[in-house]
Amino acid sequence: MGMNVGGSGGGSNGDPDVVVDVNTTPLIDVMLVLLVMLIITIPIQTHAVKLDMPQANTPPSEAPPPPAVELEIDFDGTVLWNGTPMDRATLEANFRREAQAGENQSEFHIRPNKLVEYKYVAAVLASAQRLGVTKVGIVGNEQFMQ
Numbered sequence: 658m659g660m661n662v663g664g665s666g667g668g669s670n671g672d673p674d675v676v677v678d679v680n681t682t683p684l685i686d687v688m689l690v691l692l693v694m695l696i697i698t699i700p701i702q703t704h705a706v707k708l709d710m711p712q713a714n715t716p717p718s719e720a721p722p723p724p725a726v727e728l729e730i731d732f733d734g735t736v737l738w739n740g741t742p743m744d745r746a747t748l749e750a751n752f753r754r755e756a757q758a759g760e761n762q763s764e765f766h767i768r769p770n771k772l773v774e775y776k777y778v779a780a781v782l783a784s785a786q787r788l789g790v791t792k793v794g795i796v797g798n799e800q801f802m803q
Contacts, residue, residue: 720761726764728766732770732772734774752784752790767793767796
């Protein structure tokens with residue numbers, strides 16, 4: 658602990674004013690040393706969570722997957738099933754037939770024309786969803802990127 662003695666003439670009776678300051682430098686040094694020691698002694702934490710996951714025992718499928726169905730939607734709303742134009746009733750009948758295949762249903766690759774209105778694409782997607790077709794993908798999205 659240090660004590661500073663001020664200049665003369667500070668007091669009423671001629672005694673100098675006593676200014677008492679605590680020197681905090683050693684205190685800060687001790688705190689920093691303790692902090693470094695604490696950081697060094699803490700074990701390194703790993704952020705991995707160890708889980709025992711169940712092993713999959715599914716046998717590989719012996720049958721090859723069915724070929725993908727290419728659905729093209731032309732600018733005027735015409736739907737082409739693998740290149741064959743069809744009306745709405747035939748399209749829904751084909752969707753029903755594919756949905757009944759269950760797990761072995763074909764993948765549907767929908768390729769809309771760049772100029773087609775969204776309502777035609779939405780109608781095909783809604784029909785597929787309503788009738789139980791689950792493997793649907795939209796192909797050719799890069800044509801819509803600017």
